[in-house]
Amino acid sequence: MNTTIPELIGRAHVAAWDNIEIASRIAARNALNFFDARKPDEVEKYPGVTPATEIFRLDGLRVFRYEGKTDTSGKLPMLLVPALINRSYIMDLMPGSSLAGALREAGLPVYLLDWGLPGPQHDHLPFSYFIDDVISMASDAVVRDCCCKKATDSICRTSGCNKISLLGYCMGGTMSLLHAALHPDRIARLSLLATPVNFHDDGVLSKWSRKDVFDVDAICDTIGAMDPALLQTSFQLMKPLSQYQKLKGLYESCTDPKALDSYLHLDKWVNDNIHVPRETYREYVKMTYQDNALVNNKISLGGRAVDLKTFTSPVLNIMARKDHIVPAESSRMLSEMVGGEVSEVMIDAGHIGIAMGRKARDMFAAVAKFHCGDKVNSHCIID
């Protein structure tokens, strides 16, 4: 309050130099976007590799149905929920290592919830809107598409035509879990991939976003929506040498076309980030990283208290041993928090490798088995 103008100018001067790299990146990207802007009515083509049909659209939000030759009758529809901070096509990034493609080949009717590219029109929306309203809208669209057009299907007769399975990845997993706790009668099975549950762990993000060092209100009130350049810089800083090691790996494997293809696909996804709406970001950081509300059982969404114990259906919790963003210990606590039986699968991969790549392929079979109604052995470690 007692800051003088010279002091403010001094701090502004320091800030300008400290943040010149981030500022230049944001400016360069904005300039490129300005010249390369899409027309407002232009719909982005689905960027994944498995053929998909759009079945629902609201603003930028879309739900896709994956097409395949395998018969899906008699199976519960499954909705994939990606993280709100990344693009959704990580679930279907490359032929041969696509989670969506593998599940569709296993005979499951698979759908993808694509959050789209959030803009300023979404900044006022609370976190509960995405967890409750958006996933409900997508579920309704899936039920309408999958069950109701096949009125003779056994699923329609047995489940009353309103149940689906959910699979959430990372932040999408946390959102799926909360949605399942809000609507336990609508979710038959839940799979979670690298999903943070305990946010006060030994992870770097947990340390950086503590209440005393990270003023989320100041950020949201000043810059509005969370800029992807800021998020991306933070993720890169978590492992400062990762960029160098990535390039070294590229140099060493440049004679292998498969490795090169994989690198290019992954690099495109990693650098294709989206804005996080202002109020959603504020609420998410406060609820999870600062208050650890899931573990403390103090979750409140849109004024409604949420109890994870109300969800009693089976859960498959898949963790990655080398995950530096969501340490395995952060997910493991889930078994004590939900009311249903939890099967755990640990994979020897990192945070992204859990959703695509060679090491994840065995896990795809486990997920398909689980969603077909079979039991998956707990604590099964896939190396």
Next chain:
Amino acid sequence: MEIMENFYQDILKNARDMQNFWENRTSQMLDEYVKSQTFIGAMTKSLESSLDARKILDASVSRWAEMFNIVTKKEFDRLNQQTYDGNVRLQKIESGIQEMTRLMERQIELLAKIAKQPATAPAQATPEKTVKGKGAQGKREKA
């Protein structure tokens, strides 16, 4: 010649090993550093400074915009948000209507199935009113 080649191969291997060793060592040190309080403090300070700078800029630009009656992006954003909320409400109404339509269609389907089923005679309730051999259908015709 072969001895020399082996010698060079050994040198290359050792150089690569040393490179890997120092890379891992540096990586570990940096990983520990980003978790340290010093790093977190420096990052916080830098973030606060940049937010202050942004606030100063925002305040001055807003004042100029107000002075010259310029419509700002913030005002357009508010309009966009209201339009979006309206769209969501419409979408919910549409979903509700679709659900009602679906339920009515199911109901009509079931009624049609019931109507097609061969009716059975009620078990000795009012035998005098039942037309023999025609069942409920016959009863309805009689009525």
